[in-house]
Amino acid sequence: MDAGPRDQLHHVRDTTxxxxxxxxxxxxxxxxxxxxxxxxxxxxxxxxxxxxxxxxRCTARDPQRPLTALGIT
Structure with missing residues (x-):
């Protein structure tokens, strides 16, 4: 049985x-x-x-990247 989207999200939040x-x-x-x-x-x-x-990890090395992803810069 596949895990639902909420279970997958929680798994990523917990492991990462x-x-x-x-x-x-x-x-x-x-x-x-x-x-x-x-x-x-x-x-x-x-x-x-x-x-x-x-x-x-990649994003942590480039602080500008999250802002670009959000369309702020």
Missing amino acids: FSEDASKIRIDGLPRVMATLRNLAISLFRQDNHTNIAATC
């Missing part, structure tokens, strides 16, 4: 961003962080990247 190990527990911050992670994953997938971890 270590979401389950996060120490963020204050108010709504865990939900905010999950939303930001979902945004990053969605942007990477929109640009046809399949290896999210590798894309995160």
Whole structure:
């Protein structure tokens, strides 16, 4: 049985961003962080990247890249 889109998204968030190990527990911050992670994953997938971890590493080396992906620069 294939995992649904939510299960796949959670798997990526957990394996790439270590979401389950996060120490963020204050108010709504865990939900905010999950939303930001979902945004990053969605942007990477929109640009046809399949290896999210590798894309995160590449993006970390070029701080201008996320802004370009969002159409800000």
